[in-house]
Amino acid sequence: MEIGRGAEAAITLYEGTVKKYRMAKSYRQAELDQHIRQERTLREAKITSEARKHGVPTPIIRDISRFELEMEYVSGAKIKDVITPELSERVGEMVGRLHRGGIVHGDLTTSNMILQGDRIYLIDFGLSYYESSVEAQGVDVHVYFQTLHSTHDRAEELVEAFKAGYSRTAPAPEAVLKRVDEIKARGRYL
Amino acid sequence: MIVFGLEGTAWNLSAALVDEREVLYEKSATYTPAKGGIHPREASQHHAEHMARVVGDVIAYARENDLQMDAVAFSQGPGLGPCLRTVATAARALSLKLEVPLLGVNHCVAHIEVGKWRSGSTDPAVIYVSGANTQVLALRQGRYRIFGETLDISIGNAIDKFARTVGLSHPGGPKVEELAGKARRYIPLPYTVKGMDLSFSGLSTAATEAAKSHDLADVCYSLQETAFAMLVEVTERAMAHAEKKEAMLVGGVGANKRLGEMLDIMCRERGARFFLPERKYMGDNGSMIAHTGLIMFKSGIRTPLAKSCVRPGFRTDDVEVTWGPTNS
Numbered sequence: 001m002e003i004g005r006g007a008e009a010a011i012t013l014y015e016g017t018v019k020k021y022r023m024a025k026s027y028r029q030a031e032l033d034q035h036i037r038q039e040r041t042l043r044e045a046k047i048t049s050e051a052r053k054h055g056v057p058t059p060i061i062r063d064i065s066r067f068e069l070e071m072e073y074v075s076g077a078k079i080k081d082v083i084t085p086e087l088s089e090r091v092g093e094m095v096g097r098l099h100r101g102g103i104v105h106g107d108l109t110t111s112n113m114i115l116q117g118d119r120i121y122l123i124d125f126g127l128s129y130y131e132s133s134v135e136a137q138g139v140d141v142h143v144y145f146q147t148l149h150s151t152h153d154r155a156e157e158l159v160e161a162f163k164a165g166y167s168r169t170a171p172a173p174e175a176v177l178k179r180v181d182e183i184k185a186r187g188r189y190l
Numbered sequence: 191m192i193v194f195g196l197e198g199t200a201w202n203l204s205a206a207l208v209d210e211r212e213v214l215y216e217k218s219a220t221y222t223p224a225k226g227g228i229h230p231r232e233a234s235q236h237h238a239e240h241m242a243r244v245v246g247d248v249i250a251y252a253r254e255n256d257l258q259m260d261a262v263a264f265s266q267g268p269g270l271g272p273c274l275r276t277v278a279t280a281a282r283a284l285s286l287k288l289e290v291p292l293l294g295v296n297h298c299v300a301h302i303e304v305g306k307w308r309s310g311s312t313d314p315a316v317i318y319v320s321g322a323n324t325q326v327l328a329l330r331q332g333r334y335r336i337f338g339e340t341l342d343i344s345i346g347n348a349i350d351k352f353a354r355t356v357g358l359s360h361p362g363g364p365k366v367e368e369l370a371g372k373a374r375r376y377i378p379l380p381y382t383v384k385g386m387d388l389s390f391s392g393l394s395t396a397a398t399e400a401a402k403s404h405d406l407a408d409v410c411y412s413l414q415e416t417a418f419a420m421l422v423e424v425t426e427r428a429m430a431h432a433e434k435k436e437a438m439l440v441g442g443v444g445a446n447k448r449l450g451e452m453l454d455i456m457c458r459e460r461g462a463r464f465f466l467p468e469r470k471y472m473g474d475n476g477s478m479i480a481h482t483g484l485i486m487f488k489s490g491i492r493t494p495l496a497k498s499c500v501r502p503g504f505r506t507d508d509v510e511v512t513w514g515p516t517n518s
Contacts, residue, residue, distance in 0.1 A: 025419075027419070028415065029419070032415060032419055107384075139387070142387070
């Protein structure tokens with residue numbers, strides 16, 4: 001049963017196992033297309049498991065092939081649909097732990113977080129990588145803030161709540177949050 | 191009603207007259223640097239030098255055809271400071287002379303609005319690509335929100351920079367596109383997508399490096415394929431996230447045929463529609479300012495003289511879209 005089709009993958013569910021297949025994109029050059037799909041599938045498998053060791057709930061990976069992953073099904077609501085300042089604060093704590101573990105997620109949107117019971121699961125590690133620089137962590141947080149501003153009401157409240165949670169667990173919260181402000185001002189027409 | 195619009199944020203000084211239905215007249219003067227890229231002061235001097243002729247020509251057309259102008263719209267920002275000041279000064283003078291209201295228009299919003307007007311798109315994810323900007327936007331709760339954008343330089347700037355370094359003259363985009371058509375193979379280059387954001391500076395540098403040891407046509411091809419694939423991927427993601435069924439390409443780099451083709455394929459594969467305005471409304475033009483001025487005017491907006499100062503860093507999401515989400 002297909003349970004979702006994101007921008008890059010088709011997600012099917014069968015007997016409690018999720019299959020995530022990264023589809024070919026005919027708009028892009030064939031070699032580039034295969035390289036992107038293969039690399040992201042590999043990264044996702046590896047770092048999804050790695051993140052759990054640093055106290056970030058993630059689905060258990062069961063199998064991997066060239067463009068496809070099989071993993072545990074995490075049922076629950078997307079944070080996108082249920083976000084509150086309290087939850088954003090817990091997202092902050094979770095991202096802080098991830099960064100402490102030397103991992104940058106690369107796509108921290110509220111669609112990639114699932115609330116199951118009282119645990120927040122982080123999914124979709126296809127754009128993740130190992131890096132501990134302030135810049136990489138800053139871009140990671142910037143992506144999350146941008147999602148809050150583009151998609152949610154009372155974004156400022158959610159941003160502040162995230163900062164509070166992140167500051168408790170992250171390795172360099174002050175430097176990173178300062179860098180986020182700098183990143184926001186870049187790439188602008190001046 | 192008829193609105194006079196004046197654009198001049200960077201390379202093109204352009205004045206136009208529009209009414210509700212069509213563009214009545216447009217006159218432009220294009221600044222082409224003798225060598226290298228755009229120099230802000232030189233560009234503003236160019237605009238000052240051609241202002242009287244360009245504006246005068248449009249006014250003469252209005253007089254000959256007995257057209258009454260109801261408002262003067264000008265690009266208030268974002269853009270190069272010296273250019274913006276030249277444009278704002280001319281617009282203020284004209285507004286006082288004609289005794290009609292003044293309207294300060296956001297340049298990026300104008301690209302979007304003229305694109306919707308001319309292409310028939312109603313609620314698109316907008317891909318705005320130019321020498322200065324790279325953004326993916328969509329309307330949500332009364333503002334064009336930025337879903338993704340470049341974290342360093344724009345896509346147009348990345349291509350221009352590369353073109354300049356390998357000896358192609360400004361503007362480099364069309365030359366890179368032409369050479370790409372003669373390529374025989376793809377050379378892997380850095381592909382950098384972070385969430386819905388993009389980075390092009392590393393790509394531009396890597397392409398410049400690659401040009402030292404590879405065929406230039408192959409490098410141009412690989413640069414385009416890589417940069418555009420990044421952009422299309424982010425657009426698709428924004429469409430999924432914002433639940434938009436349309437995409438529209440605007441801005442000068444939008445003239446690139448390969449980019450339009452890739453976006454069209456992506457849209458068709460996900461059951462969405464792709465809109466591409468006519469080429470003359472893609473780059474900077476006076477009509478886009480006049481049209482946006484017109485719909486702003488009709489929704490009751492006026493820019494008092496005291497608030498007509500230029501805004502070089504004017505953000506797209508600073509503008510409240512009071513004229514509603516539908517095509518006007």
